[in-house]
Amino acid sequence: MAVTLKKELEDIFQYSNAYFLAFSATTGSVCFGWDITLMSGILVLPSFQKYFGLLSESASARASLSGNVISILQAGAFCGALSSSYFSSRFGRKRSLLASAVIFLVGNIIQSTIGIGMSPHVALKVLYFSRFFAGIGLGLLSSLVPMYISECAPRTIRGRCLGGIPVGISIGNMLAYWVNYSVSRNISPRQMQWRLPVIIQLIPGALFLCFMLFQPESPRWLVERGHYEEAAAVLAYIARKDQDDDAVVLTLNEIRADFVGRNNLSLLTQIPSVYLVLP
Numbered sequence: 001m002a003v004t005l006k007k008e009l010e011d012i013f014q015y016s017n018a019y020f021l022a023f024s025a026t027t028g029s030v031c032f033g034w035d036i037t038l039m040s041g042i043l044v045l046p047s048f049q050k051y052f053g054l055l056s057e058s059a060s061a062r063a064s065l066s067g068n069v070i071s072i073l074q075a076g077a078f079c080g081a082l083s084s085s086y087f088s089s090r091f092g093r094k095r096s097l098l099a100s101a102v103i104f105l106v107g108n109i110i111q112s113t114i115g116i117g118m119s120p121h122v123a124l125k126v127l128y129f130s131r132f133f134a135g136i137g138l139g140l141l142s143s144l145v146p147m148y149i150s151e152c153a154p155r156t157i158r159g160r161c162l163g164g165i166p167v168g169i170s171i172g173n174m175l176a177y178w179v180n181y182s183v184s185r186n187i188s189p190r191q192m193q194w195r196l197p198v199i200i201q202l203i204p205g206a207l208f209l210c211f212m213l214f215q216p217e218s219p220r221w222l223v224e225r226g227h228y229e230e231a232a233a234v235l236a237y238i239a240r241k242d243q244d245d246d247a248v249v250l251t252l253n254e255i256r257a258d259f260v261g262r263n264n265l266s267l268l269t270q271i272p273s274v275y276l277v278l279p
Contacts, residue, residue, distance in 0.1 A: 024211030033172025041180030076135020100140035107134025
């Protein structure tokens with residue numbers, strides 16, 4: 001048992017850069033889990049309903065609004081996820097993840113300032129827009145985080161690193177529930193009661209952006225673009241080894257070999273191919 005523990009500690013130290021890379025990317029999963037849970041608790045707060053003039057509406061009207069506010073985020077996420085392949089291939093995984101963080105933050109900043117200097121009717125329209133806009137960022141990161149981690153993490157710990165994604169989503173769910181519960185119990189039913197949870201949600205988004213600033217680009221994308229020296233440097237950094245190490249050279253050669261004979265097809269070119277393989 002002591003030998004096994006020692007080996008585990010040595011592996012953690014050896015792949016500490018890879019673990020921190022996975023942790024940085026998984027922070028985006030916390031944002032995803034947080035946002036998809038947060039609004040359901042805010043919509044039922046009396047302060048929110050009073051601020052937007054919903055107390056005079058019928059129960060069915062309030063239910064319809066709640067469904068629209070929640071589903072508009074999913075619509076934005078759908079658009080973000082659908083476009084993730086293009087942006088990650090064109091601009092790289094890291095820059096696309098940074099863009100998703102910025103979109104998420106901007107969308108939530110708009111949500112946290114909704115209603116200031118505008119009528120409730122206009123505020124609801126801005127709420128729909130900001131939810132859709134933030135959803136685009138969530139859709140991007142939900143697709144790119146698994147891709148980025150799987151392309152960067154060494155094979156021996158790849159499954160462990162990817163396993164952090166559902167954990168991050170669950171942590172985001174939990175934090176959203178507790179924040180909503182705390183404001184409902186401890187803050188008076190005024191506008192800060194529903195604004196504060198949205199403002200707090202900016203914290204994981206800012207952490208995600210800051211962490212990803214210091215992470216490298218995906219070595220697979222670098223190889224695809226012909227930047228072999230940069231890819232070798234990234235692989236060496238992740239594995240904490242020299243660029244001429246046998247393991248680094250072997251991994252780089254495997255990635256290069258995977259692209260031999262492949263052609264980059266546009267999305268429109270790929271769509272007919274999907275129908276051809278369907279039974």
